[in-house]
Structures are given as structure tokens and as C-alpha cells.
Amino acid sequence: MNTNQLPKAVQELLENNKKQATDHQELIRSGGYLPPSEELLVDAIVALSMGKNILLKGPTGAGKTKFAETLSSLFERPMYSVNCSVDLDAESLMGFKTLAYEEEKQTIQFVPGPVTNAMKQGSFLYIDEINMAKPETLPLINGVLDYRRTITNPFTNEIVTAAEGFGVIAAINEGYIGTVPLNEALKNRFIVIDVPYIQGEQLEQLINDSTNLTDKQLISHFVTLSNDLITAVSQGKLSEDAASIRALLDACDLSIYLPPKRAILRSIVDKLEEDREKSFVENLADTLF
Incomplete structure (x- = not known):
């Protein structure tokens, strides 16, 4: 790969993260992801550095979640996780309202969910088994996944715009019971990285x-x-x-x-x-x- 073809800012990010990858070998060895080839790690770093979403595609147990955790550590950003299922709803993504007490008075407070937290803090959002969610649920975050990086919270009507550093990593297991094919509008919002078994x-x-x-x-x-x-x-x-x-x-x-x-x-x-x-x-x- 010729990194000289990349924008200067991305070259610097890539070099910094490759250096961090060397510095973090002990972290990777203590439970992180050991990629089958350097290209997987480099490609993921480049895509995330450029503000792209990445979709890790591969068989179960291949290390997709570990890969995401390792990227989070290398970028030194926290990672909020969404575990998709047929029960996934807007509250699971955005947060929920709950009763609280302030000076002995009952109030309603909003508890932010993983999407809200990741966007406001400029950290990573990890969406695991994204094709397990009901097709009607995920369009809620389409604006989060494209150039707008914005969403209107349906529970507070607040317009949330992602802080600098926000990134999305998703994982998919294709062909399993309970999964549904990703629609093209959603899939086109990701850079796909095929994660094979290591051998x-x-x-x-x-x-x-x-x-x-x-x-x-x-x-x-x-x-x-x-x-x-x-x-x-x-x-x-x-x-x-x-x-x-x-x-x-x-x-x-x-x-x-x-x-x-x-x-x-x-x-x-x-x-x-x-x-x-x-x-x-x-x-x-x-x-x-």
C-alpha cells in the first residue's frame, strides 16, 4: 500500500496509529486482536482516520469484537456497544426517560444510550451483529452513519451532532438464523473489511x-x-x-x-x-x- 497517495493529515494519523500499534503490542497480546495480515489493521485505521464507518464481516469466533476493541485502544478512544437483536428499539440506541428526585421533588430525567454517549463524547460506537436488528429499527440512525453525523433524539427532540473523533464500527455474521440481509442504503454507509480466521x-x-x-x-x-x-x-x-x-x-x-x-x-x-x-x-x- 502506498501511503504517499493519502492526504497528508491521514498519513500523519496512520503513522501515529501504526506507531501506537507497535507501542501497544502488550495490550494486543493480552487479549486484543492479532490480525491475519497488517493490511487489515492498516485499512481499518485509514478508514476510521478518514471518518468512514467500517463493517467487520466474518464467521463467528473470528475475532471481530476483539478487532473493534483493539482499534478503540489504539485510537485511545472509549467504545460504546450496541448488541443487536429483534428486541432492539430506539431506547436501546438513544436512551430512555426515568423518574428521579431533586430536592425531594420528583422529576423526569433522560438517561443517554450508547449512540448519544458516543456522539457527544467523540468516541467509537460498536454495533454488534447489526443484521440481527429489525429492518425498521436501524434507519433511525441513518443520519448518524452518513456525512451529516446528526440525529434528532425522539425522546427529547434534541438535535445531536457528533463531536470530533466519533466513529462507527459494526460487525456482521451472515447466514445465521435470525439475521436479515442489510439493505443497500445501510450497507453503502460502510467500508467492508472481511475478517477471516487466523491460522x-x-x-x-x-x-x-x-x-x-x-x-x-x-x-x-x-x-x-x-x-x-x-x-x-x-x-x-x-x-x-x-x-x-x-x-x-x-x-x-x-x-x-x-x-x-x-x-x-x-x-x-x-x-x-x-x-x-x-x-x-x-x-x-x-x-x-
Whole structure:
């Protein structure tokens, strides 16, 4: 990537954040996101530095939330989160009114929600599983996601304009039960970054940094197991849940005190719905452990 093609202000932001990325290696290693390639981190930094919204797209357990948390730390900005579901409503986004007491008098106060807080404070807003929300709910924040960066609070009629530094990071798992396709108007408001599973040496590093497992041979076997699971998912033999990196890390931790195959059973196999998939994963585990 030729950073000289970017505006000078963005070049400076990018260089500062890349330096911060180096300075924050301990933070990343202690639970942050270890990207499969530097390009993912650079692209996200550039987009956010330019005031773009980013949409992290990838399978469950690939590290999208950790990626968002790491970006928040690198920019040194707080992050307010919205967890989408069919029950998501305007109050969940903007806030709600409640009764309070001032000098023994009952009053009505407004408690700001994540969208309001993030906009006023110039921090990040993280919208998790954005395609789980009802299609009629998200248009409320269309103005937040485009050049206007403005919204009228339906509960107070206050016009809220985002402070400098405000940014939006969303995450999406496509094809899961309960999800709906994003409409084009919403999708066009984001820069999309595909977040794949990490593999090989980077996964080995993540296991070393994020779990208490120290047995090098076991770690090597878990890395191989993960690769086999990801391959099976790509071939349509397993659902994406089976290859969750989050579940694999749980198995690594449990294997310190439990036999590895039992750790895999509790962390991965028992989460699967189909007996065929359970048997497939157990057979893979049998060949390695």
C-alpha cells in the first residue's frame, strides 16, 4: 500500500496509529486482536482516520469484537456497544426517560444510550451483529452513519451532532438464523473489511498470548485441529460454529486440567447441533490427541 497517495493529515494519523500499534503490542497480546495480515489493521485505521464507518464481516469466533476493541485502544478512544437483536428499539440506541428526585421533588430525567454517549463524547460506537436488528429499527440512525453525523433524539427532540473523533464500527455474521440481509442504503454507509480466521503461526502466537497453555506439542496439535476444522467448513462438511477461534481457545485452557479430547468435547463438540458434525470433529480430535 502506498501511503504517499493519502492526504497528508491521514498519513500523519496512520503513522501515529501504526506507531501506537507497535507501542501497544502488550495490550494486543493480552487479549486484543492479532490480525491475519497488517493490511487489515492498516485499512481499518485509514478508514476510521478518514471518518468512514467500517463493517467487520466474518464467521463467528473470528475475532471481530476483539478487532473493534483493539482499534478503540489504539485510537485511545472509549467504545460504546450496541448488541443487536429483534428486541432492539430506539431506547436501546438513544436512551430512555426515568423518574428521579431533586430536592425531594420528583422529576423526569433522560438517561443517554450508547449512540448519544458516543456522539457527544467523540468516541467509537460498536454495533454488534447489526443484521440481527429489525429492518425498521436501524434507519433511525441513518443520519448518524452518513456525512451529516446528526440525529434528532425522539425522546427529547434534541438535535445531536457528533463531536470530533466519533466513529462507527459494526460487525456482521451472515447466514445465521435470525439475521436479515442489510439493505443497500445501510450497507453503502460502510467500508467492508472481511475478517477471516487466523491460522498457522499467528494462531500459535494467539494461543500463547491468550491462554495459559504452555505445552508446545499440545499447542501445535490445536493449531492443526483448527486448520482441519476451517478446511472442513470451507468444504461444507461443518458449520462455522465448529471452527470458532473463541471455542478453540477455551479448549486450550481446559486442556491444562482436562484430557485434550474432553476439553474439545466441552468447548467445541457439544455446541454443535448435528450428530454427524459432532462425530466428524471427534474423529479429527482422535487423530491428533
